[in-house]
Amino acid sequence: MPMPEKILIVEDEARIARWTQTYVENAGYECLVAYNGRDALYLARHEKPDLVVLDLMIPEMDGWTLCKILRQESDIPIIMVTAKTLESDIINGLKIGADDYVTKPFSPAELVARIEAALRRAKGRLQPTHTVKVGDIELDLSARLCHVNGKMITLTTSQFELLHFFLQHPNQVLSREQIIANVFGLDFDSFDRAVDIHIRRLRTRIEPDPSNPTYIQTVFGAGYRFCPDKEN
Template sequence: MSTVLLIEDETELARVAQSYLEKAGFQVILASRGDTGLSLFRQHKPDLVLLDLNLPGMDGLDVAREIRRQSDVPLIMVTARVEETDRLIGLELGADDYIVKPYSVRELVARVRAVLRRFNRSSGGSQILREGNLEVDLDTHTVKRGDEEIFLTPTEFQLLSTLMAQPGRVFTRLQLLEAIQGVAYEGYERTIDAHIKNLRAKIEEDPHHPHYVETVFGVGYRFRKG
């Protein structure tokens, strides 16, 4: 049974979300404050964190920052903030997905399942993708650049392996969103740009002049051949 840490200060919303998640087979730990949530994260080491951005005690973005300093655990932001910059900051901090209030609890459960699926996905046998000094092991979910191991979030790993498996193919943002989430939620495709930015910062020698992940202007992205 996977454990979900839900950090949410709206009591009724937290109760309903907990009920649906538990019916879906998850164990749920609740926190109503950012600082409390961070303490529970360190104590219980959950399989996934659902994190509201507007929290008493400690702001959600600060909680996300601290979590990412310690772990690559799957992280979904839950926010009522309408400013796109807030969502992009969260994604750049390493969040794997976000969902905006008010939301359908069924959609929330679907997002949790999708993120955990790509985190736990196993190909059944060791499959390694290589290009230049970059190596991606699909079985162990490890990435190396030369002798250096690079730590990616589940979303970044799935994004890289999707692009790398078909070098030269141009993927639209919607196609990449569907590849990493299992479904493309309309209006969310621009979040791919934030994930690509994070990915380049980790795998490229010079993220501002990327060698591996190329932008195809007006279309999307591709992994460079050779």
């Protein structure tokens, strides 16, 4: 019998932490709980969870800082939890490396659905030993490795899935709606600028000059196009 996936819940309010832990465990996952940022970082480094549910307003090390460190050290899926509903706060969270978000108050069913979706994206849906190469970019879908011009590039789960979708549709204009549906899933309740942020982050990894992208080009009013031959 396979081991249950391990979820790290980072929440400073004990009542909410216990409530979240109960629902996540009832969904079949193993849970770790940290009540501050420093303990969460220790658990992330030593227990190697499969996903982090991260409240941004936590003591000792705030969620923004913790998210940045986790993203620098791994591609673990991160779902940020915030009481802030301003679009700017959500955008900032996505910019520093979160894969998804929920806002308080949230239903347990919503959180579990987002956990399941994030883990599905992390696992991928492809056959082992499958490699995709388009132009200068090659993806090893079983090892989750990316090479650009022969150089290995580290990508987060979301960046890897996004790039794979582009490689499947070279020279085609893809709308933001298509990207959300095919990469993040229809349960990814987000907005156009969130897609733009994910693409901006991907460009910083694969483009020689992210400010003048050649692989992933913006088609104003329509979406984005992947150009393997780097034609402008």
